[in-house]
Amino acid sequence: MAMTITEKILARASGKKTVKAGELINAKIDVVMCHDVTTPAAISMLIEKGIDKVFDKNKIVVTPDHFQPAKDIKSAELHKRLDEWAKRQKIKHYYKIGKAGVCHALLPEQGHIRPGEVIVGGDSHTCTYGAFAAFSTGIGSTDLAASIATGELWFRVPESIKFILNGKLPHGVYSKDVILAVITRIGVDGALYKAMEFVGPALKDMSMEARMTITNMAIEAGAKNGVIGFDSVTKKYLAAHLKDKKAYKVFESDADAEYSSVEEFDCAKIEPMVAMPHLPSNAVPISKCKGMAMDQAYIGSCTNGRIEDLRIVAKIFKGKEVKIRTIIVPATPVIWKQADDEGLFDVFYKAGCVISAPTCGACLGGFMGILASGEKCISTTNRNFVGRMGSPKSEVYLASPATAAASAIEGKLTDPRRYI
Amino acid sequence: MSKAHVYKRDHINTDEIIPARYLNTDNEQELARHCMEDLDAGFVKKLNKGDVIVAGDDFGCGSSREHAVWAIRGAGVATVIARTFARIFYRNAIDCGFYLIESKDAIERIADGDEVQIDYDKGIIEDKTNGQRIEFRPLPDFALEIIKDGGLLEHIKKRKS
Numbered sequence: 001m002a003m004t005i006t007e008k009i010l011a012r013a014s015g016k017k018t019v020k021a022g023e024l025i026n027a028k029i030d031v032v033m034c035h036d037v038t039t040p041a042a043i044s045m046l047i048e049k050g051i052d053k054v055f056d057k058n059k060i061v062v063t064p065d066h067f068q069p070a071k072d073i074k075s076a077e078l079h080k081r082l083d084e085w086a087k088r089q090k091i092k093h094y095y096k097i098g099k100a101g102v103c104h105a106l107l108p109e110q111g112h113i114r115p116g117e118v119i120v121g122g123d124s125h126t127c128t129y130g131a132f133a134a135f136s137t138g139i140g141s142t143d144l145a146a147s148i149a150t151g152e153l154w155f156r157v158p159e160s161i162k163f164i165l166n167g168k169l170p171h172g173v174y175s176k177d178v179i180l181a182v183i184t185r186i187g188v189d190g191a192l193y194k195a196m197e198f199v200g201p202a203l204k205d206m207s208m209e210a211r212m213t214i215t216n217m218a219i220e221a222g223a224k225n226g227v228i229g230f231d232s233v234t235k236k237y238l239a240a241h242l243k244d245k246k247a248y249k250v251f252e253s254d255a256d257a258e259y260s261s262v263e264e265f266d267c268a269k270i271e272p273m274v275a276m277p278h279l280p281s282n283a284v285p286i287s288k289c290k291g292m293a294m295d296q297a298y299i300g301s302c303t304n305g306r307i308e309d310l311r312i313v314a315k316i317f318k319g320k321e322v323k324i325r326t327i328i329v330p331a332t333p334v335i336w337k338q339a340d341d342e343g344l345f346d347v348f349y350k351a352g353c354v355i356s357a358p359t360c361g362a363c364l365g366g367f368m369g370i371l372a373s374g375e376k377c378i379s380t381t382n383r384n385f386v387g388r389m390g391s392p393k394s395e396v397y398l399a400s401p402a403t404a405a406a407s408a409i410e411g412k413l414t415d416p417r418r419y420i
Numbered sequence: 421m422s423k424a425h426v427y428k429r430d431h432i433n434t435d436e437i438i439p440a441r442y443l444n445t446d447n448e449q450e451l452a453r454h455c456m457e458d459l460d461a462g463f464v465k466k467l468n469k470g471d472v473i474v475a476g477d478d479f480g481c482g483s484s485r486e487h488a489v490w491a492i493r494g495a496g497v498a499t500v501i502a503r504t505f506a507r508i509f510y511r512n513a514i515d516c517g518f519y520l521i522e523s524k525d526a527i528e529r530i531a532d533g534d535e536v537q538i539d540y541d542k543g544i545i546e547d548k549t550n551g552q553r554i555e556f557r558p559l560p561d562f563a564l565e566i567i568k569d570g571g572l573l574e575h576i577k578k579r580k581s
Contacts, residue, residue: 038485038486044446049577051573075444078444122484123483124484138508140511140515142573143512146515146576154562189481364435365435365441366443383435385482
């Protein structure tokens with residue numbers, strides 16, 4: 001029976017020869033990602049239910065990220081609970097502050113993501129890891145507790161939508177613009193309960209970092225997972241990053257696999273996009289919104305806080321000054337160090353930006369860049385819901401790092417192509 | 421009898437249900453005080469225990485924070501009736517034993533403030549204010565089993581023993 005890559009990975013994980021969309025399965029989990037917001041609750045549940053154990057201390061990856069360094073007493077208490085548990089359970093891959101980073105940037109960078117595997121995490125953007133030909137999905141605290149204790153979880157095998165990304169991205173247009181265009185076409189529930197499978201020639205030229213920006217935002221279309229097939233770019237990244245060098249299994253969709261629908265995009269025609277408040281599906285080309293005054297630019301997050309993003313921003317900022325508050329958040333300590341070594345911090349400092357420690361921070365309205373009422377922020381993050389980055393009366397505009405950087409220089413929404 | 425709090429909106433998201441500024445705790449009663457705060461600041465005040473929320477498509481989209489379900493449950497909401505639910509919210513609710521109702525037309529047929537009575541087994545919502553009977557398909561068997569056991573963790577414990 002013909003299967004999609006998502007079906008093949010789930011078939012392997014559930015010990016079956018084949019599975020098909022709609023089927024309920026029990027899958028073995030290869031990696032469980034734990035952070036500071038959803039994990040402490042899962043730990044408390046396990047203790048309360050008398051099943052305080054971990055299925056495999058080597059397969060759980062822990063990093064505080066949302067509110068780290070602790071932003072207040074309550075979040076410090078969350079960190080304390082996470083820390084005590086990780087130490088007590090002798091979790092092998094526990095990234096403490098100094099090594100901790102935004103989870104979805106950290107796990108691939110530290111080599112925890114392998115093709116063909118099933119990864120779950122207590123965070124909706126866990127779908128990021130699908131860029132590595134893996135199945136990964138976000139879960140809540142109860143599912144997390146069950147995964148931690150048993151290493152298994154129930155799933156309904158999702159139907160898949162195929163997104164064919166044709167053509168070549170024009171100068172100044174990035175994978176962020178592509179995913180905003182995709183979500184805007186299908187809507188924030190356009191892929192509800194489904195897998196978003198991305199294929200096509202435009203992906204060939206994209207780095208793993210750029211691909212992760214695409215799968216990261218699959219949840220913004222309601223998807224269960226986003227997935228991109230394996231190729232030489234994936235192979236090279238894994239050779240440089242994988243912790244465990246043992247062979248991994250590469251799955252690919254059969255040519256005659258079934259899709260619930262197919263969407264084609266000519267990437268050559270995509271412009272820099274900006275998602276207007278208050279949905280990621282409200283994106284318009286920059287030509288339709290340029291000139292709107294902004295109060296803050298935020299460059300960071302699991303969507304666009306990687307080294308490649310910071311390089312693009314530094315290139316635009318070089319020799320210039322920003323007109324609005326500009327906050328730069330390298331997503332992991334390794335990215336932070338790399339940016340420093342490459343002289344990017346010097347450029348950011350001279351441009352008048354502030355550089356933060358790795359954290360999810362203001363992306364979700366936590367801290368380090370909260371918006372006041374009436375303020376507008378151009379942000380490289382993934383959500384622009386009401387109140388997402390602060391006051392319910394503030395507004396978030398989502399865009400690529402290049403568009404955010406160009407807008408920071410002019411203090412208003414600006415076409416980045418003028419600066420590249 | 422339950423009162424219906426109707427929000428004629430799609431994509432009511434987790435940031436509206438429980439803003440991230442309150443995620444520094446996982447205490448259900450604390451979270452409950454801020455339930456729906458960024459959508460309707462007066463929600464908690466007007467809510468009586470056992471009331472229901474009625475909404476459009478994609479209820480609970482966004483974050484994986486189960487805090488959204490806890491805030492709603494903690495505030496005393498008996499169930500959420502929506503045209504569709506976002507995937508993670510739906511899972512989270514089942515996992516913690518909280519019943520959800522998918523109904524294509526409840527949002528059209530129930531007015532804000534109507535008194536409703538729900539028969540979960542038969543799949544019927546009776547709107548006592550306008551006399552309408554709205555049928556819905558009860559949750560699938562596996563979900564009902566989890567809810568009956570008191571949530572996923574109890575379900576797992578029971579299955580293993």
